[in-house]
Amino acid sequence: MSQTVDVGTPPAPAQDERVAQRSTLGRLLARPEVGALAGAIVIFLIFFIVAPPFRELSSLSTVLYVSSTYGIPAVAVALLMIGGEFDLSAGVAVTASALVASMISYQFSANMFVGVLVALVVALAIGFINGFLVVKTGIPSFLVTLGTFFMIRGLNLAITKIVTGNVGTNDVSDIAGFGLAKNIFASSFNVGGVQIRITLLWWILFVIVATWVLLRTHIGNWIFAVGGSAASSRAVGVPVNKVKIGLFMTVGFMCWFTGMHILFAFNTVQSGIGLGNEFIYIVAAVVGGCLLTGGYGSVIGAAIGAFIFGMTNQGIVYAGWNPDWFYFFLGALLLGAILLNNFIRSRAEASR
Amino acid sequence: MTTTADTKTETPLVRLTDAGKNYGNIIALQGVTLDVGASEVTCVLGDNGAGKSTLIKIIAGLHQHTHGTYEVEGEDVKFGSPREALDRGIATVYQDLAVVPLMPVWRNFFLGNEVRKGPAMDIAAMRKMAKQELLDMGIDLRDVEQPIGTLSGGERQCVAIARAVHFGARVLILDEPTAALGVKQSGVVLRYIIQAKERGLGVIFITHNPHHAYPVGDNFLILKRGRSLGYWQKDEITMGELTGLMAGGSELEELTHELEQAGTESSGLREVAHVFEQEVAELHVGELGAGAQQAPPSGNTGTRPPDPTQP
Numbered sequence: 299m300s301q302t303v304d305v306g307t308p309p310a311p312a313q314d315e316r317v318a319q320r321s322t323l324g325r326l327l328a329r330p331e332v333g334a335l336a337g338a339i340v341i342f343l344i345f346f347i348v349a350p351p352f353r354e355l356s357s358l359s360t361v362l363y364v365s366s367t368y369g370i371p372a373v374a375v376a377l378l379m380i381g382g383e384f385d386l387s388a389g390v391a392v393t394a395s396a397l398v399a400s401m402i403s404y405q406f407s408a409n410m411f412v413g414v415l416v417a418l419v420v421a422l423a424i425g426f427i428n429g430f431l432v433v434k435t436g437i438p439s440f441l442v443t444l445g446t447f448f449m450i451r452g453l454n455l456a457i458t459k460i461v462t463g464n465v466g467t468n469d470v471s472d473i474a475g476f477g478l479a480k481n482i483f484a485s486s487f488n489v490g491g492v493q494i495r496i497t498l499l500w501w502i503l504f505v506i507v508a509t510w511v512l513l514r515t516h517i518g519n520w521i522f523a524v525g526g527s528a529a530s531s532r533a534v535g536v537p538v539n540k541v542k543i544g545l546f547m548t549v550g551f552m553c554w555f556t557g558m559h560i561l562f563a564f565n566t567v568q569s570g571i572g573l574g575n576e577f578i579y580i581v582a583a584v585v586g587g588c589l590l591t592g593g594y595g596s597v598i599g600a601a602i603g604a605f606i607f608g609m610t611n612q613g614i615v616y617a618g619w620n621p622d623w624f625y626f627f628l629g630a631l632l633l634g635a636i637l638l639n640n641f642i643r644s645r646a647e648a649s650r
Numbered sequence: 651m652t653t654t655a656d657t658k659t660e661t662p663l664v665r666l667t668d669a670g671k672n673y674g675n676i677i678a679l680q681g682v683t684l685d686v687g688a689s690e691v692t693c694v695l696g697d698n699g700a701g702k703s704t705l706i707k708i709i710a711g712l713h714q715h716t717h718g719t720y721e722v723e724g725e726d727v728k729f730g731s732p733r734e735a736l737d738r739g740i741a742t743v744y745q746d747l748a749v750v751p752l753m754p755v756w757r758n759f760f761l762g763n764e765v766r767k768g769p770a771m772d773i774a775a776m777r778k779m780a781k782q783e784l785l786d787m788g789i790d791l792r793d794v795e796q797p798i799g800t801l802s803g804g805e806r807q808c809v810a811i812a813r814a815v816h817f818g819a820r821v822l823i824l825d826e827p828t829a830a831l832g833v834k835q836s837g838v839v840l841r842y843i844i845q846a847k848e849r850g851l852g853v854i855f856i857t858h859n860p861h862h863a864y865p866v867g868d869n870f871l872i873l874k875r876g877r878s879l880g881y882w883q884k885d886e887i888t889m890g891e892l893t894g895l896m897a898g899g900s901e902l903e904e905l906t907h908e909l910e911q912a913g914t915e916s917s918g919l920r921e922v923a924h925v926f927e928q929e930v931a932e933l934h935v936g937e938l939g940a941g942a943q944q945a946p947p948s949g950n951t952g953t954r955p956p957d958p959t960q961p
Contacts, residue, residue, distance in 0.1 A: 519771065529744075593753070
């Protein structure tokens with residue numbers, strides 16, 4: 299890495315006193331997702347070399363599918379982190395959405411989309427409550443969402459048990475509207491013999507929309523601002539509380555979407571799943587260059603982070619390694635990514 | 651200060667009459683009266699804890715006063731949020747929260763007032779306007795895309811002031827804009843205060859440095875422990891008196907003696923002692939009422955009077 303970085307540094311002393319141009323490379327290195335991109339290429343090459351099955355297109359399709367199921371919530375988690383907050387309840391909120399949709403439609407013998415819409419309301423409400431508590435109490439979002447995380451986890455288990463008498467929900471595949479819902483959230487199709495899951499397309503769409511909002515609209519400007527300095531933003535009239543609540547609700551929306559995918563991909567939902575996934579969303583965002591302290595980051599970076607996660611997750615299997623090692627690699631990856639990001643950022647700042 | 655006399659007859663942009671603020675049973679501010687007209691600089695002086703920040707927060711809409719009245723252009727107001735104050739043309743530039751450091755200069759400049767083109771922002775136009783507006787105020791940036799945190803403290807304050815002026819502020823509240831700055835940078839900021847005044851703005855300049863306040867100010871309000879010590883127009887008070895009221899003359903004298911003794915050991919300290927000696931001398935002259943004419947360091951730069959390069 300070091301030699302590529304060096305190229306950006308030396309400006310000719312004969313230049314204008316204040317060095318008008320930075321090299322293209324310097325500009326590129328100043329982008330938050332560069333570290334993640336470099337990491338993704340390295341990891342891709344490693345698995346490409348050590349794991350022959352990894353080289354097949356169908357493997358790439360599986361990797362991309364796994365990446366998308368984590369990448370979709372990571373889009374919103376990255377936005378939230380840029381806005382200076384955390385959400386530890388995202389993992390179980392996914393499960394909660396799936397459970398609500400499934401149980402509402404099944405118990406009331408209603409159309410599938412009734413359940414889907416009720417689940418959306420519930421997911422947005424979870425986001426709203428998280429956001430409202432954070433902005434009104436001033437308690438760090440880490441603690442607030444840690445609290446709601448445990449509460450939702452408990453509700454998932456308890457209510458499912460009360461309603462179905464079981465740890466999972468009933469099969470919803472016979473309910474009216476299931477087919478359409480499956481087409482939207484969990485279908486797949488073939489392109490040149492390679493299976494493409496629809497979540498991949500949704501993921502790409504969400505990344506594009508979120509990136510556009512973040513970089514091209516005033517809302518994006520406000521997201522960076524409330525994460526960078528909430529007090530300064532408030533002083534110039536940015537509605538800080540609304541922005542933060544909106545971000546938490548965006549996380550709720552993405553959790554709902556992922557929950558719907560899980561429901562329509564598997565027809566039933568186990569009430570205990572989703573634990574720990576919130577950390578993977580956060581890891582994806584951090585690996586992708588989002589600053590834990592807010593005000594800096596990129597949705598594309600978070601997408602690359604999710605892709606790194608997907609590659610490692612599947613690559614270990616393809617390479618025939620013991621999957622027990624996966625979390626060790628994940629942790630090492632996280633540390634490595636943070637160090638790399640810090641290094642690149644400081645070099646980029648220095649070469650200004 | 652004839653302008654002051656003129657504006658007195660008109661409705662001032664901002665007027666506080668006997669305003670105060672209690673936090674529960676704690677009196678943070680009491681009996682403050684002040685006027686700010688167009689093209690006027692009103693300086694609010696006071697030591698730490700004198701109630702300066704409470705005063706700005708009331709004017710800026712972050713807090714509400716509990717006593718007295720607050721009028722904007724003759725109309726009684728009680729702002730619920732800074733946005734409401736902004737909508738009435740009252741903009742505040744805070745010492746430490748003027749900008750969001752990680753964001754590019756242009757994004758900071760337009761934060762909260764983004765130029766929109768359809769659903770998106772008109773980024774090209776904003777970049778151009780930010781660069782031009784800053785150039786007009788004499789700040790020549792090589793790149794408005796650089797994070798504003800990479801600018802110097804003085805430049806950051808200037809960007810924040812330029813921003814407030816650009817977005818049609820009529821009253822500018824500056825919260826200790828020179829507190830963390832070096833002599834030269836303070837001079838730059840003081841020049842902006844004059845520029846803003848010349849553009850017809852009313853300026854409320856909060857500081858604890860009389861040497862910064864006197865050259866640019868038209869009116870002076872001194873706060874001490876939450877109370878107003880008095881409100882003067884420039885022709886009613888001298889630099890020396892101002893310093894005296896701020897610091898308490900005897901305390902300053904004591905400090906001078908201390909420094910003088912220490913100063914025999916190092917030339918650096920001797921210079922500092924020299925500065926204080928002069929201040930005390932001015933103070934005495936002021937107290938005697940004689941040397942009111944003694945030129946205050948109205949040097950447009952606002953540097954401390956005894957320049958070490960000219961002993």
